[in-house]
Amino acid sequence: MVSLADRAxxxxxxxxxxxxxxxxxxxxxxxxPGITRDDIDSSVRSQWRYAAALPRPVDxxxxxxxxxxxxxxxEVDGLSLSVKPEWFNPTASFKDRGTTVMVSTLRQQGVPAMxxxxxxxxxxxxxxxxxxxxxxxxxxxxxSTSAAKIQQxxxxxxxxxxxxxxxxxxADEAVRRSATTFYASHNWHPFFLQGTxxxxxxxxxxxxxxxxxxxxxxxxxGSLVLGLHLGFGxxxxxxxxxxxxxxxxxxxxxxxxxxxxxxxxxxxxxPAGWTPTLAEGTSIAQPVRDxxxxxxxxxxxxxMVAVAEQDIAPAMFELAGRGLYAEPTxxxxxxxxxxxxxxxxxxxxxxxxxxxxxxxLKAADTVGGLLTP
Numbered sequence: 001m002v003s004l005a006d007r008a009x010x011x012x013x014x015x016x017x018x019x020x021x022x023x024x025x026x027x028x029x030x031x032x033p034g035i036t037r038d039d040i041d042s043s044v045r046s047q048w049r050y051a052a053a054l055p056r057p058v059d060x061x062x063x064x065x066x067x068x069x070x071x072x073x074x075e076v077d078g079l080s081l082s083v084k085p086e087w088f089n090p091t092a093s094f095k096d097r098g099t100t101v102m103v104s105t106l107r108q109q110g111v112p113a114m115x116x117x118x119x120x121x122x123x124x125x126x127x128x129x130x131x132x133x134x135x136x137x138x139x140x141x142x143x144s145t146s147a148a149k150i151q152q153x154x155x156x157x158x159x160x161x162x163x164x165x166x167x168x169x170x171a172d173e174a175v176r177r178s179a180t181t182f183y184a185s186h187n188w189h190p191f192f193l194q195g196t197x198x199x200x201x202x203x204x205x206x207x208x209x210x211x212x213x214x215x216x217x218x219x220x221x222g223s224l225v226l227g228l229h230l231g232f233g234x235x236x237x238x239x240x241x242x243x244x245x246x247x248x249x250x251x252x253x254x255x256x257x258x259x260x261x262x263x264x265x266x267x268x269x270x271p272a273g274w275t276p277t278l279a280e281g282t283s284i285a286q287p288v289r290d291x292x293x294x295x296x297x298x299x300x301x302x303x304m305v306a307v308a309e310q311d312i313a314p315a316m317f318e319l320a321g322r323g324l325y326a327e328p329t330x331x332x333x334x335x336x337x338x339x340x341x342x343x344x345x346x347x348x349x350x351x352x353x354x355x356x357x358x359x360x361l362k363a364a365d366t367v368g369g370l371l372t373p
Contacts, residue, residue: 005028008025019178248305256274
């Protein structure tokens with residue numbers, strides 16, 4: 001029987017509103033068999049066309065039309081790639097993929113109010129879907145969060161509270177408040193990953209039901225890394241693909257705890273002092289699913305790279321000069337591609353998909369500060 005499981009091996013029912021295990025660890029849905037082409041509902045023009053891959057039916061999804069983002073040709077230094085601009089999602093980031101499944105599940109479970117912590121995109125996504133679901137939302141965000149992201153959350157009707165200090169301080173405050181309001185963190189809730197995994201199914205369908213050679217993506221807490229790991233793993237289990245794509249993952253050097261652990265051969269991150277970065281969406285000092293993220297990248301025979309802070313703004317402007325208005329958090333993939341290519345990890349023997357997770361329209365104040373007067 002499919003259930004939720006914590007790191008200690010305890011199991012919990014799927015219909016119980018729960019965001020972590022009794023041991024305090026994050027939860028995952030137990031392994032699923034995956035789907036094949038016959039299970040795609042081609043009448044649905046959103047990522048809910050892959051609803052058969054979810055662990056339980058959702059009677060009335062809270063959907064705003066997320067997914068079905070374009071796959072565009074993309075060339076870097078003569079290397080032919082494809083890019084997935086995730087700002088075509090309803091609130092302009094990939095977070096909508098996880099939020100739609102998480103909020104649909106919470107509404108089905110009868111949760112009336114929810115608490116989220118976010119450096120921006122996750123909060124604005126939760127605010128929008130909570131509004132669509134009729135669920136009261138409170139968003140905690142670092143005081144340094146881009147004003148456009150805070151504004152979006154407030155306009156959707158969420159109560160937004162700014163927390164002084166680091167991104168980690170905001171997460172810690174949210175956990176403290178979880179005693180009184182259901183904590184629907186996109187970093188903790190297991191059904192958020194059930195939504196982000198559907199990007200793997202979409203890439204598979206984009207590529208005529210084949211797997212890419214690799215996926216290049218940015219990473220903070222790692223929900224997209226884990227989603228792709230789950231999705232491609234299910235496609236492998238169903239026989240729809242024959243091999244896992246390599247996950248090639250970038251973090252900013254100013255806050256790269258997962259890269260440090262990966263390069264050290266460690267199974268978990270080590271607390272360290274990190275400094276602010278333009279890539280605010282990836283500034284997570286203590287990812288709650290660090291063990292699972294590191295294991296996922298290794299299982300794919302993937303790699304990680306830390307992108308120097310001075311390379312982030314030029315990468316953003318280079319992408320913008322090609323018509324791709326990616327926020328700094330997403331833009332770290334461009335210098336990462338060059339590093340991975342130098343390491344021989346992008347051979348050109350199969351398609352490579354690059355994920356741009358959000359738009360610079362959500363970081364207008366940061367971008368404005370980078371423009372030359």
